[in-house]
Amino acid sequence: MITRAEPVGGPIFTRAFLVMLAFGLVGVGLIGVRFLFGLAPITNLSDGYPWGIWKPLNVVIATGIGAGGYAMALLVYIFNRGKYHALVRPALLTSAVAYSIGGASVMVDLGRWWNVWRLPLVWLWNSHSVLLEVSLCVITYVLVLWVEVSPAFWEGLKSRATRAGRFARWFGPRLQKALPLVIALGVLLPTMHQSALGGLFMISTYLHPLWHSGFLPLLFLISCLVMGYSGLVLQDGLTRLVLGRPQEDDLMPRLARLPPFLVLAFLLLRFGDLAFKGRLGLLLVPDRYAFFFWLEIGLALAGSALLLGDGHRRDPGRRFLAALSLILFGALYRFDTYLIGIVPRGDWHYFPAPAEIFVSLGLWALAGCVFIVVVKRFPVLDAAPPGAQTIVHA
Amino acid sequence: MERRRFLQSLAVMGSATALGRAAQASASGAPAEAVGMLYDATLCIGCKTCVVKCRETNHLAPQRTRKDLGLHDMQTDLDFDTRTVIKLYKKTGAGAGPDTAFTKEQCMHCLDPACVSACMLGALQKREFGVVTYRPELCIGCRYCQIACPFGVPKFDFASATPRISKCELCMPRLLEGKEPACTEVCPRKAIIYGKREALLAEAHARLAKQPRRYFPKVYGEHDAGGTQVLYLNPAGLPFDKVGLPALGDESVPHLSNTIQKSLYQGMLTPAALYAALLFVVRRNQKTEAGDDHQS
Numbered sequence A: 001m002i003t004r005a006e007p008v009g010g011p012i013f014t015r016a017f018l019v020m021l022a023f024g025l026v027g028v029g030l031i032g033v034r035f036l037f038g039l040a041p042i043t044n045l046s047d048g049y050p051w052g053i054w055k056p057l058n059v060v061i062a063t064g065i066g067a068g069g070y071a072m073a074l075l076v077y078i079f080n081r082g083k084y085h086a087l088v089r090p091a092l093l094t095s096a097v098a099y100s101i102g103g104a105s106v107m108v109d110l111g112r113w114w115n116v117w118r119l120p121l122v123w124l125w126n127s128h129s130v131l132l133e134v135s136l137c138v139i140t141y142v143l144v145l146w147v148e149v150s151p152a153f154w155e156g157l158k159s160r161a162t163r164a165g166r167f168a169r170w171f172g173p174r175l176q177k178a179l180p181l182v183i184a185l186g187v188l189l190p191t192m193h194q195s196a197l198g199g200l201f202m203i204s205t206y207l208h209p210l211w212h213s214g215f216l217p218l219l220f221l222i223s224c225l226v227m228g229y230s231g232l233v234l235q236d237g238l239t240r241l242v243l244g245r246p247q248e249d250d251l252m253p254r255l256a257r258l259p260p261f262l263v264l265a266f267l268l269l270r271f272g273d274l275a276f277k278g279r280l281g282l283l284l285v286p287d288r289y290a291f292f293f294w295l296e297i298g299l300a301l302a303g304s305a306l307l308l309g310d311g312h313r314r315d316p317g318r319r320f321l322a323a324l325s326l327i328l329f330g331a332l333y334r335f336d337t338y339l340i341g342i343v344p345r346g347d348w349h350y351f352p353a354p355a356e357i358f359v360s361l362g363l364w365a366l367a368g369c370v371f372i373v374v375v376k377r378f379p380v381l382d383a384a385p386p387g388a389q390t391i392v393h394a
Numbered sequence B: 001m002e003r004r005r006f007l008q009s010l011a012v013m014g015s016a017t018a019l020g021r022a023a024q025a026s027a028s029g030a031p032a033e034a035v036g037m038l039y040d041a042t043l044c045i046g047c048k049t050c051v052v053k054c055r056e057t058n059h060l061a062p063q064r065t066r067k068d069l070g071l072h073d074m075q076t077d078l079d080f081d082t083r084t085v086i087k088l089y090k091k092t093g094a095g096a097g098p099d100t101a102f103t104k105e106q107c108m109h110c111l112d113p114a115c116v117s118a119c120m121l122g123a124l125q126k127r128e129f130g131v132v133t134y135r136p137e138l139c140i141g142c143r144y145c146q147i148a149c150p151f152g153v154p155k156f157d158f159a160s161a162t163p164r165i166s167k168c169e170l171c172m173p174r175l176l177e178g179k180e181p182a183c184t185e186v187c188p189r190k191a192i193i194y195g196k197r198e199a200l201l202a203e204a205h206a207r208l209a210k211q212p213r214r215y216f217p218k219v220y221g222e223h224d225a226g227g228t229q230v231l232y233l234n235p236a237g238l239p240f241d242k243v244g245l246p247a248l249g250d251e252s253v254p255h256l257s258n259t260i261q262k263s264l265y266q267g268m269l270t271p272a273a274l275y276a277a278l279l280f281v282v283r284r285n286q287k288t289e290a291g292d293d294h295q296s
């Protein structure tokens, strides 16, 4: 199947876009306050909860959803399922945008951000630090992702007579040759840092025994694949809604076969681990920890159940709902590990300050703006098949 | 081990001190020159002279977190301006053990510290005498040390635009001058004393042997969390977890994390091999594939 990506076209400054931009600006303003006056004025962070919602939401969940690029690269380039090729570029763009949120959020969160320039200094590296591994991999991966997306830019620019056009004509083919090197990195790095995002908490004595485990790296890796594939299904549904694109009716049902298998592996590992450690009893304790644990499991099972059966996977509405449920499952598992499952030493409480929420909203909204601009102006999404009509531009 | 060696060989190019640090950071036994403190809860009268002196020596502001408690400097817990605190334990209900007892909190100077394992660029590291020290110029303010330390010791200045981590550094500047820490120097009851870890351990066991009915039969920190350089004795009938010294087992806290990381990465060999394999597969697949959407 030969596919061609095309710019979607249409006006950029629609009402939806302006609303998102406004949210983005509010976020940026609050970030300004944080850099001038420190974290305390706009966050509820404390010594008992040194990590608030920014890390789980903007880094761990955003990159989980952003694992679509990883998941697709794995499928197309490693398992050689060429038929999914049309999905790679939009997936990579989503990933690039999502990972950029993560990177930006970390910079806002770091107390002594001006020392970040020392990160590349190899002789300072502490090889035991899981966080160092996460940082180095994520920073490199953001670059890798934008390089992987960039053929869309070079293609978009190459027909122009400007200097940018000339550069694109020169650079595009050369990049093309080197791309396998980048693609392989694009599979290696997420494998490392997505597992390390879970591995971060192996060292913590504050994580509730329902979540603390030596299998955290593997569980995080599986959960990012669940979220990644589900994210693609969700993205497909959303681009149809927001941009009036025809939905992928061939590939999506096939893609939707994967998550239930991953969920099965996740659950076997999760329950097996708890059983082996003799912690199953904790699941019957009527407290908030057991509640959130079962909520995770419920979302995972509901999402998977919706996807069983060929006919069911062909139903776009059902698929969308399943994808949503599975993303929520992955997100909740990650949120629990980073926040809800934390049992601090002493009498500490945390609920996000409004500004923490608005900074997150702002970052996500800006990411949405970037996504829209890119797909409207550059060839990312698959061209509409002949006959399919473009519905509306929101 | 492999991974460390790999990173070390990279590190050699940069600096020799990093080598020494990596070797020290994972030391499983106490280094011979390790110093520490011994706190004997049966001697402490809760006068808090150590707390006052610690604040003065480290140029820390009077507590500012609990202004509601009045004008006194009455810290109730460790915070950015409080590197040591005396806490009162009160018995609830009947049972064995004393009705009240004091305990002193500060950094434990673990033999295999979780905070040091966590810290990306080595802002927290074990230096002379095995003391865990902080160098702000290497700290990026990630607060992973707060997630890692099982004793809740590192504290962060959230209210500042140029924040730091604050923790007891066993009065390192004083040690380098050949003096003892401020808190041990001023303690009127010698409830907290300074010395080589080995000597303190011997002293603690001597006290247990001499007055077995006075003490809870264990030296906290001898093996706990892989061993710490600050050691504790409690009065008879009072287990340590009651006074906030958690039951962590004898394995060091970063042990699980370090072992799993090590076996996953095998000195960066696994990632390198994986990369080579991925590259091979990507290239082969690209050759056999038609309709490449990257083709421009």
Ligand code: SF4
Pocket: B106, B107, B108, B109, B110, B113, B114, B115, B116, B132, B148, B149, B150, B151, B152, B153, B154, B167
């Ligand atoms: S008590 Fe905490 S801060 Fe002190 S050395 Fe141990 S892990 Fe580090």
Ligand code: SF4
Pocket: B118, B119, B120, B121, B122, B123, B124, B138, B139, B140, B141, B142, B143, B144, B145, B146, B154, B165
């Ligand atoms: S906050 Fe600073 S000292 Fe603590 S782990 Fe991060 S870089 Fe190290």
Ligand code: SF4
Pocket: B050, B053, B054, B055, B057, B058, B083, B084, B106, B167, B168, B169, B170, B171, B181, B182, B183, B184
């Ligand atoms: S050793 Fe120094 S810094 Fe540590 S508690 Fe004692 S006086 Fe304070």
